[in-house]
Amino acid sequence: MTKILNLTVAVLLLAGGVYLYAEDEHEEHAVRSANVAAKPMTPQEKSTVALYQKECGSCHMAYQPQFLPKRSWDKTMNTLENHFGTDASLDPSDHKIIQNYLATHASKNDRMSDMKGAVALRISETPYFVREHREVTKKMVTQPEVKSFANCNACHTQAASGSYREREIRIPNYGRWED
Amino acid sequence: MKYLAIVTMFSMSLMAASPEVLQYMNDLSKTAKAENSAFNGFNAARGKEIFTSTHTGKQGKPMACTSCHTLNLANSGKNSLTGKVIEPLSPRVNPQRLTSTKEVNKWLKRNFMDVYAREGSAQEKGDVLTYIMKN
Numbered sequence: 001m002t003k004i005l006n007l008t009v010a011v012l013l014l015a016g017g018v019y020l021y022a023e024d025e026h027e028e029h030a031v032r033s034a035n036v037a038a039k040p041m042t043p044q045e046k047s048t049v050a051l052y053q054k055e056c057g058s059c060h061m062a063y064q065p066q067f068l069p070k071r072s073w074d075k076t077m078n079t080l081e082n083h084f085g086t087d088a089s090l091d092p093s094d095h096k097i098i099q100n101y102l103a104t105h106a107s108k109n110d111r112m113s114d115m116k117g118a119v120a121l122r123i124s125e126t127p128y129f130v131r132e133h134r135e136v137t138k139k140m141v142t143q144p145e146v147k148s149f150a151n152c153n154a155c156h157t158q159a160a161s162g163s164y165r166e167r168e169i170r171i172p173n174y175g176r177w178e179d
Numbered sequence: 180m181k182y183l184a185i186v187t188m189f190s191m192s193l194m195a196a197s198p199e200v201l202q203y204m205n206d207l208s209k210t211a212k213a214e215n216s217a218f219n220g221f222n223a224a225r226g227k228e229i230f231t232s233t234h235t236g237k238q239g240k241p242m243a244c245t246s247c248h249t250l251n252l253a254n255s256g257k258n259s260l261t262g263k264v265i266e267p268l269s270p271r272v273n274p275q276r277l278t279s280t281k282e283v284n285k286w287l288k289r290n291f292m293d294v295y296a297r298e299g300s301a302q303e304k305g306d307v308l309t310y311i312m313k314n
Contacts, residue, residue: 060261085238087292
C-alpha cells in the first residue's frame, strides 16, 4: 500500500514538474544568466553585490546588471549627477566598484540593435523589454501601485531575487498574467 | 572659544548622532565660521525652514525635502519619483540615521541638488542636521 502511495506521489510530483516547466516556456532569458551566479561568491564579490544593492537600491530596485549591455551601464554611471532628474552621485571609490561590477555582469547581447544607434539608459527602452511587455496596458503600469515600468517588483513578485517567471506575476488590481 | 566648543560638543552628545557625525558637524561649524564671522552655532529652526520650504529643484519643478520625507520625520516617506519607501529620518525612531558621515555627506549633497539645484553651505547642512537630530 505504502509502495503504491509513494509511486503515486512520485508520479504527481513528476507531472507537477513537467507542468511547471511548460508554464515557464516564456521565461525571461536574461534571468537565467542571472541565476547562473549560483557558484559560491567570494567574500569580496559578496561585498560588491551588497554595495550595489545598497547604493542602487535605495531609490529603486537594484536592477540585475544582465538587463543592459556594458555601454548602457557606462553611460548611466557617467551621468549619475543627473540620473533621471535626480542627483545620484557616488563616492569615487564606490563608483569605481559599482561600474566594474556592472561591466562584468552586463548583458553580452547588445539588446539595442533596433535603436538606430541610441544607447538605452532605461531597461524599458530596449526592444526586448518592449516586446515582452507589449500586451501590458498603460493603465496597469501607471496605476499608483505600480507607477512605472521602473518598478519591476510591483508585478514581478520575485524580481528582487532575479526571477521574472510568468507564474510569479501579480499585477496589482488585475492579478495573474494569463497569456 | 575653546569653552564654547566643549559646551557645543557636550550638548550635541545628548542628541542622537554618532561621534563620527558629531565630528563632521564640528568640522561644518568651523567652515561656517570661516565663511561667515557672524555665525554662532547651528540652529534647528533655520534647519526646519530649509527642510520644509519649497524651491525650484533640479528638474525645474517645485520641490521640498518634505516632498519625499514628509513633514513628520518620525514617519517613513516615499521617493516622489519612484514611490520607493524611505525609512524615517528621525534618529529617535530610526537609530541607523546620522551614524555614518559618508552616508550623511552623500545624501546632503544629492538632496540639496534635488531640492535647491545647488549644494548646501556648511551652515545650511549643519542647520538641517541639527533639525533632524531634534526630531
